[in-house]
Amino acid sequence: xxxxxxxxxxxxxxxxxxxxxxxxxxxxxxxxxxxxxxxxxxxxxxxxxxxxxxxxxxxxxxxxxxxxxxxxxxxxxxxxxxxxxxxxxxxxxxxxxxxxxxxxxxxxxxxxxx
Amino acid sequence: xxxxxxxxxxxxxxxxxxxxxxxxxxxxxxxxxxxxxxxxxxxxxxxxxxxxxxxxxxxxxxxxxxxxxxxxxxxxxxxxxxxxxxxxxxxxxxxxxxxxxxxxxxxxxxx
Numbered sequence: 001x002x003x004x005x006x007x008x009x010x011x012x013x014x015x016x017x018x019x020x021x022x023x024x025x026x027x028x029x030x031x032x033x034x035x036x037x038x039x040x041x042x043x044x045x046x047x048x049x050x051x052x053x054x055x056x057x058x059x060x061x062x063x064x065x066x067x068x069x070x071x072x073x074x075x076x077x078x079x080x081x082x083x084x085x086x087x088x089x090x091x092x093x094x095x096x097x098x099x100x101x102x103x104x105x106x107x108x109x110x111x112x113x114x
Numbered sequence: 115x116x117x118x119x120x121x122x123x124x125x126x127x128x129x130x131x132x133x134x135x136x137x138x139x140x141x142x143x144x145x146x147x148x149x150x151x152x153x154x155x156x157x158x159x160x161x162x163x164x165x166x167x168x169x170x171x172x173x174x175x176x177x178x179x180x181x182x183x184x185x186x187x188x189x190x191x192x193x194x195x196x197x198x199x200x201x202x203x204x205x206x207x208x209x210x211x212x213x214x215x216x217x218x219x220x221x222x223x224x225x
Binding site: 035 | 118120146148150156157158159160163203205207212213214215216217218
């Protein structure tokens with residue numbers, strides 16, 4: 001879907017363990033985003049990136065870190081997973097040009113913290 | 115900050131019924147407005163968009179009109195099908211250039 005791949009698609013992990021989710025794009029877009037989706041909250045922005053090594057926090061960034069060492073990869077890390085981080089995580093890209101088309105989303109990663 | 119409010123669901127309709135999902139927004143300036151759809155087990159897809167007042171976005175029989183005076187962008191379809199069953203998200207991009215979502219509305223269409 002528009003060259004965005006998220007991995008893994010599903011993961012179950014234990015409380016307190018570190019977890020890294022990967023978002024890979026093939027189209028060389030500058031802007032990349034990580035959202036989490038929870039019932040009753042829609043999608044909320046965790047972190048975003050506007051270039052290699054350039055990242056910033058979103059509205060729900062506590063407990064998460066990100067890295068972008070290459071244009072094509074945007075990694076989301078939960079340093080010490082908690083049950084409140086059980087969620088579906090979506091990566092998105094913003095294509096260059098006017099913002100008319102919004103963002104394009106990956107297929108999501110379902111993370112369960114037990 | 116910018117925010118989007120959608121009507122709560124789930125909305126349950128019979129096939130061929132008329133659909134309205136209400137969406138209102140709060141934003142600084144003149145945001146662009148979007149409806150996204152999420153089918154079961156999938157990611158989000160852009161359904162339609164509007165970028166200025168009185169613009170009408172349309173796609174797959176769905177329509178929404180950007181109403182600046184009421185800060186609304188309600189989604190409508192004249193005759194829903196079972197295949198329209200999904201979660202619908204209203205969203206905006208405003209001054210901060212980030213996509214802000216409403217909570218989503220589940221639509222269930224019965225045959």
